[in-house]
Amino acid sequence: MQQKNVLEYIEKTVLEVPDKTAYESFEGETVSLTFRQVYDTARSVGSFLADNGYYGEPVIIFMKRTPRAIATFFGTVYGGCSYVPIDEEMPKMRIDLILSSMNPRLIICESSTKELADGFDFNGDTVLFEDICSTPANDERLADIRSRQIDTDPIYVVYTSGSTGVPKGIAACHRSVIDYIEHLSDVLGFDRDTRFGNQSPFYFDACLKELYPTIKFGAYTAIVPKQLFMFPLKLVEFLNDKEINTVCWVVSALTMISALGAFKKDTPHFLRTVAFGSEVFPIKQFNRWRQALPDARFINLYGPTEATGMSCYYEVNREFEDGDAIPIGRPFDNTDILLLDEDRKVPAGEVGEICIRGTALTLGYYNDPVRTAEVFVQNPLNTHYPELIYRTGDLARYNEYGELVFVSRKDYQIKHMGHRIELGEIEANVNTLDEIYLSCAVYNKQKDRIVLYYTGTIEEGALKDVLTDKVPRYMLPAVFTKLEDMPLTPNGKVDRKKLLEMAN
């Protein structure tokens, strides 16, 4: 029978390797949980949720990046709920926006995050992980919940940048996550000996790549301390110390190691699979990685969060030179990519918008049917029955090898430091200030930095301080430039092209 619930992974694995370490973190104290501990903790959290009437609710998880948070994620699924990870490094205003758009009834935090949680604009219940993690498992209630769950029930909601200034919550279900894990595992060759090095924060859908294959195979995940991503040799030393053989990282985390010269001294020699994505890999840096690890597999992954973060992959099988683009390859099994120009398929070799169909599609945007309907649309090539596709806004074409190659975005969305950013969200936040007349954020691709131009009465340093409290660090422009007059196009719109020239 086909699997329909992600919890089946851990239930199988806990019987096979109960005492093996599943997840480990090293920030401050070392926190290590075996598969048995993950399973028991998850069932305790699930029982608390079930016993206290939270069944079916989204639950905000505001915990440190440790295995306890991961066990809590699975716990919410046991309780028939969905988890919504938020992080203490998110600005409070962004968290408040998420809370107001979602209106959840419960936050699970831990003693180390409680003080911050108490400051949220939130009227629901707050419980401490420490108070619920030993709740006696209510086997009967959990079995009852399980019998009612279907594979299109949501598992989690993750938030991504939204052009109106309000982040979008993307809800994924069992079916899309199972589809993702099964196909990703095949392509990347995961097994019980896989030792992941986790780089993504938990509120980022990319972390699925380590969380779920770990419980599927009984593998191991080391949660790499964030601070190590500042210090290349220490990071390599960590990867070697933990014998990490698989990473799925954003490109900027990999280029930090190669660009800062770590390979002259040491290499992460246990690595056999280096998957990357979310950004274009500069070829100079990519080739340094290949030279450093000639026997490793390098795999470019592509996929929007709306399609569970997985759509295409390309395993590097030839040489690339400066100026080349590493393809995003071909779709995973059970995913289909259409390249469309509005409602028609583009001719071979021409650029079109990547539109995705298949079971990897998520459920859409939480509490936002309007924005959902804008991008999850009827497949225009199918006039026979209802069938949704997701319009990504990414433009691509097929190259001479029949591989998909990413070309650019259709709109003002960018990829920066591995994060998807709507430049409009930065502007929307700036424009809320009375001291601002006009603002425009542009992205200088060559220097990989966001530049904000504005007119108004506030000084640059002060504006940066204000914006720091409103948007995550990765969205903060590198340069703030106050202008006397904003350049406008003949029809009175901000002249983005001119500003981009200035930024370059």
Add this chain to the structure above:
Amino acid sequence: MDVIIEILKELHPDVDYETNTSLVDDRIIDSFDIISIVAEIDDRLDVQIPAEEIIPDNFNSAAALAALVKKLEDED
């Protein structure tokens, strides 16, 4: 030292770099900043910081960074 403080001020204008000695430990600077600092020191002072010197102790204060730059200049 002045150039180092200038580079740091561009990243975080409000920090008192004369007295602060825990820029890394207190998470005032992050990985984005380290890459910028290394690139700017290369650009403005023509000093390349090797990977083995990119460690917390060398980035915890403006003085530590200035000492590192001086050491690398002397070695050159």
